[in-house]
Amino acid sequence: MLARRSDLQLEGDAAGRFLPWVIAVMVFLAALALAGGLGLGKALAGWDQSLKGSLTAQIVDAGGTPAPEKVQAALVLLSGTPGVEMARALDRHAVEALLEPWLGQANLTPDLPIPTLIEVRLEPGASLSTAALARRLEAAVPGARLDDDRTWLAPLIHLTEALRALAAGIVVLVGLATIAMVIFATRAGLAVHREVIAVLHLIGAHDGYIARQFQSHTLWLALKGGLPGLAAAALVLLALRGLGGGMQAALLPPVTLGTGAIAALVLVPLVAALLAVLTARFTVLGTLRQMP
Amino acid sequence: MEVESSGLVRFENVGMRYGRGPEVLRDVNFHLEAGSFHFLTGASGAGKSSLLKLLYLAHRPSRGIVTLFGQDLTAAGRAALPGLRRRIGVVFQDFRLIAHLSAFDNVALPLRILGLREEAVQAQVAELLAWVGLGDHLAARPATLSGGEQQRVAIARAVIGRPQLLLADEPTGNVDPDLAQRLMHLFLELNRLGTTIVIATHDEHLVAGTGRPVLRLAGGELRLLPLPHEAR
Ligand SMILES: Nc1ncnc2c1ncn2[C@@H]1O[C@H](COP(=O)(O)OP(=O)(O)OP(=O)(O)O)[C@@H](O)[C@H]1O
Ligand SMILES: [Mg+2]
Numbered sequence: 137m138l139a140r141r142s143d144l145q146l147e148g149d150a151a152g153r154f155l156p157w158v159i160a161v162m163v164f165l166a167a168l169a170l171a172g173g174l175g176l177g178k179a180l181a182g183w184d185q186s187l188k189g190s191l192t193a194q195i196v197d198a199g200g201t202p203a204p205e206k207v208q209a210a211l212v213l214l215s216g217t218p219g220v221e222m223a224r225a226l227d228r229h230a231v232e233a234l235l236e237p238w239l240g241q242a243n244l245t246p247d248l249p250i251p252t253l254i255e256v257r258l259e260p261g262a263s264l265s266t267a268a269l270a271r272r273l274e275a276a277v278p279g280a281r282l283d284d285d286r287t288w289l290a291p292l293i294h295l296t297e298a299l300r301a302l303a304a305g306i307v308v309l310v311g312l313a314t315i316a317m318v319i320f321a322t323r324a325g326l327a328v329h330r331e332v333i334a335v336l337h338l339i340g341a342h343d344g345y346i347a348r349q350f351q352s353h354t355l356w357l358a359l360k361g362g363l364p365g366l367a368a369a370a371l372v373l374l375a376l377r378g379l380g381g382g383m384q385a386a387l388l389p390p391v392t393l394g395t396g397a398i399a400a401l402v403l404v405p406l407v408a409a410l411l412a413v414l415t416a417r418f419t420v421l422g423t424l425r426q427m428p
Numbered sequence: 429m430e431v432e433s434s435g436l437v438r439f440e441n442v443g444m445r446y447g448r449g450p451e452v453l454r455d456v457n458f459h460l461e462a463g464s465f466h467f468l469t470g471a472s473g474a475g476k477s478s479l480l481k482l483l484y485l486a487h488r489p490s491r492g493i494v495t496l497f498g499q500d501l502t503a504a505g506r507a508a509l510p511g512l513r514r515r516i517g518v519v520f521q522d523f524r525l526i527a528h529l530s531a532f533d534n535v536a537l538p539l540r541i542l543g544l545r546e547e548a549v550q551a552q553v554a555e556l557l558a559w560v561g562l563g564d565h566l567a568a569r570p571a572t573l574s575g576g577e578q579q580r581v582a583i584a585r586a587v588i589g590r591p592q593l594l595l596a597d598e599p600t601g602n603v604d605p606d607l608a609q610r611l612m613h614l615f616l617e618l619n620r621l622g623t624t625i626v627i628a629t630h631d632e633h634l635v636a637g638t639g640r641p642v643l644r645l646a647g648g649e650l651r652l653l654p655l656p657h658e659a660r
């Protein structure tokens with residue numbers, strides 16, 4: 137497949153010098169865009185998963201810690217609502233642990249008015265209106281509030297979806313640009329080697345014989361560019377992961393790549409090579425067909 | 429009218445021009461029997477190479493009908509050409525050897541295009557190149573060979589695929605009379621084995637020596653000259 141000897145001696149062409157670079161850059165960009173898109177997709181699914189089934193209620197009392205009766209009333213109301221699987225008040229220690237990174241140990245004095253948090257887990261597939269439940273809760277228990285985590289996440293989810301569409305668009309554009317460059321390089325090669333191609337034709341070569349020489353040469357150039365391009369993208373992704381490691385305590389599940397995504401990344405230079413080879417083939421066949 | 433199948437090549441009222449230029453060939457009528465041997469003569473610029481271009485399908489006639497191997501070329505599409513060309517061997521006037529390929533690889537080309545196994549290619553090419561006296565130059569690039577050596581590479585490339593029709597354009601133009609005689613013997617031998625041969629030349633000496641029929645081009649028209657013994 138990677139026969140370096142060719143009747144056309146395509147190895148000396150200008151394309152041999154610029155095409156690997158172009159394809160390296162294209163594979164690099166496509167791999168990063170794909171990694172971004174797939175990573176965000178996975179994060180999105182993760183966020184959805186962890187947020188879909190849960191609500192948080194908080195009960196605030198200006199005077200200090202809310203009265204246990206209030207908390208009890210809220211728990212009863214929440215637990216009795218159809219679609220709620222479980223409602224559980226977090227004890228003061230758990231809430232303090234949540235606040236500590238923000239306030240610091242020293243500021244967490246026992247007299248600090250800390251709201252009581254109630255974790256509400258919904259039944260899977262429950263269809264209850266959080267807005268209606270919030271109104272009922274606020275009416276029944278003064279100082280209570282119900283947060284639907286999805287509400288504050290919505291803009292983030294929309295942004296993520298837009299970024300994923302952008303990543304997909306980049307991958308498509310990079311693919312089209314690669315096709316255009318290969319068409320250009322192949323046409324140039326056909327023009328440079330017109331005389332030898334004419335001789336091959338006169339000896340009885342089919343267009344396919346000539347196309348195959350361009351194909352194997354293009355495959356070689358594409359891999360020569362694509363594999364280093366992928367390696368560069370992998371280094372960048374590893375570096376980004378290193379930076380992201382400092383965000384362990386982030387509020388959201390991390391953006392990571394699964395094995396499927398990694399396999400997809402490894403496929404990028406191979407798909408690019410396949411695209412380049414097919415483009416070279418159809419360019420040669422299309423151009424030669426117009427010859428007498 | 430001859431029987432359709434008897435001719436390997438048949439030209440009927442064929443005209444040819446380059447682009448929009450004047451006709452370089454006019455009303456050419458002739459046919460070649462399978463196994464025949466013809467010389468094609470005419471002054472420089474008479475159209476010998478042009479007529480051969482029609483025969484090896486590098487050019488289409490501007491009018492008239494060309495029939496090759498019983499197939500009407502006006503009806504033949506592009507896809508039919510490689511199959512026909514594989515039955516034709518050509519020694520081009522300017523050789524058209526591929527500059528970056530060795531003598532060996534140039535001669536091997538027709539066999540590789542046919543998809544022959546590499547062992548068969550190696551054996552046949554080495555044998556033929558040895559036969560034309562180039563056994564010591566297998567790896568030489570054409571540019572490092574003399575004109576006569578290049579010509580022999582070109583001839584070897586033309587005959588390696590055992591063509592049914594061999595067309596040679598001035599195949600003895602660059603060689604000394606001795607080698608010219610040897611090459612003529614090669615062509616006669618191939619003809620004896622059944623190859624139909626057309627040799628374009630203005631070497632009257634070469635023509636006279638063999639007593640083979642001569643097609644003469646003049647003023648764009650083709651005439652079959654009477655054989656010497658018939659003229660007498
Ligand atoms: N590619 C071309 N484009 C335009 N005109 C051409 C071309 N090739 C040949 N001609 C013209 O066609 C005529 C016949 O040329 P051709 O090469 O067939 O002559 P020839 O008999 O082979 O001559 P020679 O003996 O010098 O090789 C000439 O007038 C030439 O100028
Ligand atoms: Mg000529």
